[in-house]
Amino acid sequence: MTTSRRIQFGVFFQGVNFGTIWSSDRSGSQYDFESFRRIAQTAERGLFSAFFLGEGLRLREHFGRIHELDIAGRPDAQTQLAALASVTERIGLVATQNTTYNDPYDLAKRLNSLDLLSEGRAGWNIVTTDNAWTGANFRRGGYLEHADRYRRAAQFVVAAQRLWDAGADGVGTPVSVADQLVSFEGPAPLPPSAQGRPVLFQAGDSDEGREFAASSADVIFSAHPGLEDAISFAADLRRRLPAHGRAVDELKFFPGAQFILAATDSEAREKADWVTRAQVSPQTAIRFLEPIWGRDLSEYDANGPLPDIDPVVEEVDGQRGSLFQGRRALETAREWRDSAAAEGLSIREFVIKRSSLRTFVGGYSSIADRIVQYVDAGAVDGFNVSPYLVPEGLDDIVDGLIPELQERGVYPTEYVGSTLRENLGLPALGERAEFAA
Amino acid sequence: MSDTPFAVALELDADGAHSPSGAASGTLSPRRLAARGAAAERFGFTAVTFDDSPLPVADSVARLDAVQRAAFLAPLTSAIGLVPVAHVAFSEPFHVATQLASLDWASNGRAGWIAAASGTTREAAAYGREALSDDDLRRERDDVIEVARRLWDSWEDDAVIQDAATGRYLDADKLHYVDFEGESFLVKGPLITPRPPQGQLVVVAPADTTGADVTLVTGSGPAEITDAASRARAAGAPLVWAEVEVVLDARAVSAARRLDALGSWTDAGRLRYAGDADGLVALIAGLAASVDGVRLHVAELDVDLEEVGRAVLPALQERIGFRSPRAGETLRDALGLERSLSRYATTAVKEFA
Ligand SMILES: Cc1cc2nc3c(=O)[nH]c(=O)nc-3n(C[C@H](O)[C@H](O)[C@H](O)COP(=O)(O)O)c2cc1C
Numbered sequence: 001m002t003t004s005r006r007i008q009f010g011v012f013f014q015g016v017n018f019g020t021i022w023s024s025d026r027s028g029s030q031y032d033f034e035s036f037r038r039i040a041q042t043a044e045r046g047l048f049s050a051f052f053l054g055e056g057l058r059l060r061e062h063f064g065r066i067h068e069l070d071i072a073g074r075p076d077a078q079t080q081l082a083a084l085a086s087v088t089e090r091i092g093l094v095a096t097q098n099t100t101y102n103d104p105y106d107l108a109k110r111l112n113s114l115d116l117l118s119e120g121r122a123g124w125n126i127v128t129t130d131n132a133w134t135g136a137n138f139r140r141g142g143y144l145e146h147a148d149r150y151r152r153a154a155q156f157v158v159a160a161q162r163l164w165d166a167g168a169d170g171v172g173t174p175v176s177v178a179d180q181l182v183s184f185e186g187p188a189p190l191p192p193s194a195q196g197r198p199v200l201f202q203a204g205d206s207d208e209g210r211e212f213a214a215s216s217a218d219v220i221f222s223a224h225p226g227l228e229d230a231i232s233f234a235a236d237l238r239r240r241l242p243a244h245g246r247a248v249d250e251l252k253f254f255p256g257a258q259f260i261l262a263a264t265d266s267e268a269r270e271k272a273d274w275v276t277r278a279q280v281s282p283q284t285a286i287r288f289l290e291p292i293w294g295r296d297l298s299e300y301d302a303n304g305p306l307p308d309i310d311p312v313v314e315e316v317d318g319q320r321g322s323l324f325q326g327r328r329a330l331e332t333a334r335e336w337r338d339s340a341a342a343e344g345l346s347i348r349e350f351v352i353k354r355s356s357l358r359t360f361v362g363g364y365s366s367i368a369d370r371i372v373q374y375v376d377a378g379a380v381d382g383f384n385v386s387p388y389l390v391p392e393g394l395d396d397i398v399d400g401l402i403p404e405l406q407e408r409g410v411y412p413t414e415y416v417g418s419t420l421r422e423n424l425g426l427p428a429l430g431e432r433a434e435f436a437a
Numbered sequence: 438m439s440d441t442p443f444a445v446a447l448e449l450d451a452d453g454a455h456s457p458s459g460a461a462s463g464t465l466s467p468r469r470l471a472a473r474g475a476a477a478e479r480f481g482f483t484a485v486t487f488d489d490s491p492l493p494v495a496d497s498v499a500r501l502d503a504v505q506r507a508a509f510l511a512p513l514t515s516a517i518g519l520v521p522v523a524h525v526a527f528s529e530p531f532h533v534a535t536q537l538a539s540l541d542w543a544s545n546g547r548a549g550w551i552a553a554a555s556g557t558t559r560e561a562a563a564y565g566r567e568a569l570s571d572d573d574l575r576r577e578r579d580d581v582i583e584v585a586r587r588l589w590d591s592w593e594d595d596a597v598i599q600d601a602a603t604g605r606y607l608d609a610d611k612l613h614y615v616d617f618e619g620e621s622f623l624v625k626g627p628l629i630t631p632r633p634p635q636g637q638l639v640v641v642a643p644a645d646t647t648g649a650d651v652t653l654v655t656g657s658g659p660a661e662i663t664d665a666a667s668r669a670r671a672a673g674a675p676l677v678w679a680e681v682e683v684v685l686d687a688r689a690v691s692a693a694r695r696l697d698a699l700g701s702w703t704d705a706g707r708l709r710y711a712g713d714a715d716g717l718v719a720l721i722a723g724l725a726a727s728v729d730g731v732r733l734h735v736a737e738l739d740v741d742l743e744e745v746g747r748a749v750l751p752a753l754q755e756r757i758g759f760r761s762p763r764a765g766e767t768l769r770d771a772l773g774l775e776r777s778l779s780r781y782a783t784t785a786v787k788e789f790a
Binding site: 022023027030031032033037058061065066067068069070071072073074075076078079080081083084085086088101102103105106109110113114116117118119134137138139141170172182183184185186187188189190191281282283284294385388 | 465467471488491492497498499500504505506508509510512513527528529531532535537538539540542543544545558562563564565592596597599602603604605606607608609611613621622623624625626627629630631750780
């Protein structure tokens with residue numbers, strides 16, 4: 001494979017999650033601008049290629065009530081990134097923005113604007129969030145069947161590209177789009193930035209999601225950080241590229257991952273114990289099961305075994321945010337119960353184990369060695385790190401891990417360019433296959 | 438109204454107000470934006486405003502998104518108010534409310550919002566929508582202001598509790614559905630962003646808008662402005678600002694000569710002042726009897742920003758006690774507006790459907 005012998009980092013500032021510890025006296029504010037500035041500037045000190053913000057457009061609920069246990073409350077991604085653009089110089093600024101509850105003209109214009117404000121450092125993580133439940137906050141209400149969301153996404157992205165490309169011909173160049181799910185007529189709003197147009201990231205995982213990534217994304221933000229998994233995921237995606245007229249180096253892989261690091265392996269393991277217990281409180285462990293069981297489980301002890309009752313399977317509609325898993329509840333519950341019983345895990349231990357799947361735990365040196373294996377396998381271009389503490393969560397990566405990686409010659413020692421596209425090692429726009437209109 | 442601090446806001450769009458659709462070469466440069474924002478703060482303007490439009494002006498002059506421009510300046514400044522236009526006709530009210538709340542967080546409470554509505558056939562077409570009548574636009578603006586205000590209240594100030602004992606980060610009783618049902622849209626809520634530092638952002642809007650904090654009035658002379666101001670107050674406007682166009686004698690060239698050189702300046706129905714700094718001080722001091730502030734649209738930012746900052750603001754301090762905002766102060770503080778509790782805070786009964 002033609003991946004360069006290098007690894008990069010991005011930071012995924014999650015905003016809404018249980019992975020970020022809020023209960024420690026080392027936990028800072030999750031919403032003050034200073035926390036964002038500190039994380040972004042630390043990442044830039046560590047030569048990270050990108051700073052990501054996630055998106056979720058409705059507060060999650062648990063049994064009809066706002067979910068209380070996890071961190072929630074985040075800024076509008078592009079507004080926050082515009083603010084960060086003025087206090088950073090090189091790091092890419094990537095906004096997760098969905099194609100279902102945004103308007104193509106408006107979103108394309110704002111992304112173009114962010115790209116110009118940051119002098120060519122903007123990226124768009126394209127997501128499709130399509131549940132009716134989120135739609136209750138938007139003009140159209142809930143709409144789009146599951147089958148249609150990637151159709152709209154594909155049409156939406158082509159439309160955005162057309163507006164951006166028309167901008168290169170001159171602001172005001174008319175663009176007319178008449179697809180089934182996206183249609184409008186408007187003038188190109190802005191000229192292109194130094195990188196031509198925002199870099200496109202994609203984070204879907206279904207077959208349609210992968211096909212969409214193969215057709216449209218520059219970078220895939222995957223949920224497959226395990227080595228074998230990452231190799232087969234990359235192989236699957238690369239197999240799909242030729243059908244879209246694309247070369248293998250046109251798609252980069254950045255799996256999401258968590259790093260728990262220390263000077264030695266044993267210190268790191270101790271730290272991991274603290275981190276995972278702080279992430280998964282007894283209440284969080286119980287709440288993790290409840291959507292599957294479809295009922296209140298608060299009478300169960302988080303330190304005891306998984307509930308021996310079967311889930312309530314009346315229509316769970318999957319419409320209430322990612323906490324609700326829906327359809328396969330019965331199977332899932334049995335599978336979880338059996339697996340926990342086989343390993344002798346309590347509810348809390350089981351949840352900790354499941355939610356630590358994307359975690360690298362170890363001393364700086366041994367994790368650096370493991371990362372070299374990824375580089376050699378050519379399956380990963382970078383890791384998108386979710387810090388477990390805000391705002392200090394990247395310090396050990398930047399100060400401890402990165403020097404080890406640099407010593408091994410697999411991490412950059414400076415930003416190679418000034419735009420996100422350059423720093424990711426993506427081909428310049430003129431050199432790559434264009435999108436079919 | 439005598440204890441209301443007087444505001445002097447500056448419109449920072451393009452290269453100045455004379456030719457917003459002219460050769461606005463600098464309007465896309467973040468560096469120039471940063472320099473102008475820093476200069477406006479250094480001179481002590483109360484706030485800067487940022488115009489915007491759904492489509493490029495005159496089809497050829499591009500603008501960076503106004504909310505983003507304001508956000509970009511937020512970490513580079515610490516006292517000045519940042520007041521972008523955000524359009525309401527075709528945008529998503531939920532996104533607009535979130536963007537503005539985020540601007541308030543990024544600026545530690547210095548954000549305002551000029552609620553603008555425009556809905557021509559061409560603008561509508563870019564959004565795949567139908568054109569809106571003036572009545573529709575007024576209604577839409579009122580509705581979007583109302584829903585934004587509800588959303589900014591939808592998190593009580595102390596909704597984030599971080600209670601390790603019960604494992605709860607949030608208190609759901611302090612988060613509220615807004616259940617807004619407008620003429621053309623519904624919004625459930627709550628916002629996805631915690632309550633902004635100011636609680637409620639400072640909402641600025643033209644006359645005949647419901648729910649604004651500051652009403653912008655226009656008139657071709659002081660008398661018209663005084664009339665418009667009293668009509669606005671009668672309609673319940675808490676604060677009134679006059680729109681004033683300015684071109685000053687500068688760099689040894691008289692305002693009249695500068696205007697000649699600049700060419701014709703389209704009449705926007707605003708009071709226009711051309712002359713020396715003293716005359717502008719006298720004009721503003723006179724207006725201060727009937728309005729709470731002025732918003733200046735200077736002909737050329739590269740010239741007039743400094744001229745007003747250097748020669749007019751200090752004189753207004755002496756003459757009418759104008760005071761520049763201090764670092765750390767919120768825009769509401771600077772304007773003498775109270776910070777209110779969330780409207781939902783006093784009725785904190787369980788209202789979960
Ligand atoms: C690592 C990762 C991060 C994601 N982050 C977000 C996010 O911040 N906001 C969002 O709405 N969806 C997010 N998603 C969801 C996906 O983009 C996508 O909408 C979802 O996975 C369903 O698509 P699929 O059926 O193709 O997997 C994320 C997905 C992955 C794998």
